[in-house]
Amino acid sequence: MSASVSQPSLGQGRGLAGPAAAAGALFLGIAETVGAMAVLFASIVRTMAAVPPTLDTHELRRNLHKMAVKSLPIVVVTALFTGVIAVIQAAPVVKRYGAEGLLGWGAGFATLREVAPLLTALMVSGRVGANNTAELGTMVVTEQIDALRALAIDPVAFLVLPRFIAIVVTLVTMTVYADAVALAGAAFAGLGLLQIEPRSFYNGLTGGLLGFGDVANGLVKSLVFGFVIALSSCHFGMSTTGGAPGVGRSVNATVVASASGVFILDYFVSFLLG
Amino acid sequence: MSGQIEQTAPSPPGIVHDLGAKGIDLFLGARELYGVFVRTLYYVARGRREKGAVLQQMFEIGNRSLFFVSISMGFIGMIILYQAGIEIKRVIPDYSLLGATYLELLVRDLAASLGGLMLATRVGAGIAAEIGSMVVTEQVDALRMCAADPVDFLVVPRFLASLVMTTVLIVWAGAVAFATGAVTASVAFDVPVRIFCNMSLIDRGDVVTGLTKCVAYGAAIPVVSGFCGLSTFGGSEGVGWAATRAVVNSSLAIIILNAIISTASLLVFGAT
Numbered sequence: 162m163s164a165s166v167s168q169p170s171l172g173q174g175r176g177l178a179g180p181a182a183a184a185g186a187l188f189l190g191i192a193e194t195v196g197a198m199a200v201l202f203a204s205i206v207r208t209m210a211a212v213p214p215t216l217d218t219h220e221l222r223r224n225l226h227k228m229a230v231k232s233l234p235i236v237v238v239t240a241l242f243t244g245v246i247a248v249i250q251a252a253p254v255v256k257r258y259g260a261e262g263l264l265g266w267g268a269g270f271a272t273l274r275e276v277a278p279l280l281t282a283l284m285v286s287g288r289v290g291a292n293n294t295a296e297l298g299t300m301v302v303t304e305q306i307d308a309l310r311a312l313a314i315d316p317v318a319f320l321v322l323p324r325f326i327a328i329v330v331t332l333v334t335m336t337v338y339a340d341a342v343a344l345a346g347a348a349f350a351g352l353g354l355l356q357i358e359p360r361s362f363y364n365g366l367t368g369g370l371l372g373f374g375d376v377a378n379g380l381v382k383s384l385v386f387g388f389v390i391a392l393s394s395c396h397f398g399m400s401t402t403g404g405a406p407g408v409g410r411s412v413n414a415t416v417v418a419s420a421s422g423v424f425i426l427d428y429f430v431s432f433l434l435g
Numbered sequence: 436m437s438g439q440i441e442q443t444a445p446s447p448p449g450i451v452h453d454l455g456a457k458g459i460d461l462f463l464g465a466r467e468l469y470g471v472f473v474r475t476l477y478y479v480a481r482g483r484r485e486k487g488a489v490l491q492q493m494f495e496i497g498n499r500s501l502f503f504v505s506i507s508m509g510f511i512g513m514i515i516l517y518q519a520g521i522e523i524k525r526v527i528p529d530y531s532l533l534g535a536t537y538l539e540l541l542v543r544d545l546a547a548s549l550g551g552l553m554l555a556t557r558v559g560a561g562i563a564a565e566i567g568s569m570v571v572t573e574q575v576d577a578l579r580m581c582a583a584d585p586v587d588f589l590v591v592p593r594f595l596a597s598l599v600m601t602t603v604l605i606v607w608a609g610a611v612a613f614a615t616g617a618v619t620a621s622v623a624f625d626v627p628v629r630i631f632c633n634m635s636l637i638d639r640g641d642v643v644t645g646l647t648k649c650v651a652y653g654a655a656i657p658v659v660s661g662f663c664g665l666s667t668f669g670g671s672e673g674v675g676w677a678a679t680r681a682v683v684n685s686s687l688a689i690i691i692l693n694a695i696i697s698t699a700s701l702l703v704f705g706a707t
Contacts, residue, residue, distance in 0.1 A: 288682075
């Protein structure tokens with residue numbers, strides 16, 4: 162868990178035995194992680210705003226290819242199955258109310274606003290975020306970051322900033338793909354399982370109940386998720402300690418922190434956007 | 436693996452070569468995964484068990500994930516209810532069946548699938564990182580030297596622990612998501628909790644489908660992640676790769692199993 166970053170000594174030696182100390186240590190660990198991410202974000206923003214721009218465009222392009230292009234198959238497969246599952250789960254409700262014409266609207270509403278951004282974020286956090294942590298963590302434990310510092314190269318400008326931008330861009334573009342593919346999957350599942358013509362699915366989708374606001378809602382969410390995933394992945398990667406097992410622990414901490422961050426922020430963003 | 440492919444196609448690799456290489460890789464990976472699965476089942480039936488190993492893994496997989504699963508599922512419950520409430524308000528402003536439909540969906544799919552995805556992230560990465568570290572520090576080779584199959588020694592305790600704890604955690608996750616959903620419904624849409632807690636729509640098919648999913652995910656996560664961990668190579672970068680692949684592949688396994696089980700249950704129990 163994210164508590165792994167906190168010093169284990171926090172939970173002991175205070176005379177507060179048992180669960181209270183453990184709970185305190187857990188929350189201190191969480192606060193420490195969030196604080197470290199905020200500091201990292203501040204230094205990313207400062208680097209971004211530096212007057213002669215220090216962004217390494219070659220590194221950015223390399224990361225974009227590695228993250229976005231290479232994740233396309235897995236995002237497409239996930240979105241396709243998600244669309245199918247959404248229709249299977251909606252089938253009883255549709256049958257119960259005889260609402261065949263509304264299937265397109267229902268699937269569109271759920272997919273565009275919630276399902277596609279959320280599942281894409283989970284898959285991207287698994288594939289891209291974890292991989293990025295592993296890469297940065299390996300650099301840390303093999304002392305490549307120290308070598309960079311010794312050469313007076315700022316690791317945030319050289320390594321973290323391009324990765325941060327690449328992860329955010331990846332997540333937003335992948336969400337657009339996932340929206341389209343999940344809706345296509347839902348349309349075909351509707352035809353195959355409920356005998357609803359794709360034309361009537363399309364009419365339900367474009368019949369006026371859904372607008373650009375729903376698409377934008379999902380994309381704003383994926384932007385926020387991208388920030389969370391990029392920050393936690395870079396933070397845990399850069400704070401790796403202790404050889405190969407340490408890299409494994411960092412990856413584990415990253416995926417857990419990204420997933421909880423995504424769900425917690427999803428609630429607040431949904432609530433704020435209404 | 437790639438060595439064989441290069442021998443058969445030495446000259447300029449085209450799209451057919453790429454597709455073929457992907458296909459062969461996928462096939463070989465699937466065969467090895469199947470091998471790990473079969474060996475796991477074999478050792479579950481035949482192997483001797485180290486004392487306390489399963490219990491320790493149950494603690495590792497179950498108790499350690501409790502906080503994470505509760506937080507995530509609590510927020511998911513609030514989100515789903517909030518979005519569904521907005522959706523219903525646009526079409527039919529009638530909240531009387533909101534709770535019943537939500538509970539049905541939760542039992543049949545959402546608790547198992549979303550909880551399963553959470554566990555795939557948390558447990559899958561943990562298992563792969565742990566076994567992967569053992570591989571790169573040659574502890575697994577030492578096991579093989581002692582004529583102990585690493586599947587028997589490492590994967591089987593996690594498999595048994597995960598079968599039990601995934602089911603327990605998913606039931607708990609469903610309860611948490613329902614509770615936060617009920618709170619959201621009463622605060623945001625003025626649906627009384629007593630009306631919200633309506634079990635009339637749940638039937639045998641829903642419960643059987645939900646429990647099947649729990650067991651299937653509980654079996655899939657440790658086998659897929661254990662396979663990813665055991666096939667680690669290289670140093671610390673390899674461990675990171677193994678954990679990444681474990682998260683992605685177990686999530687994918689859950690989504691695909693979900694599609695298969697949901698379709699099967701739709702065909703068996705019908706759309707009631």
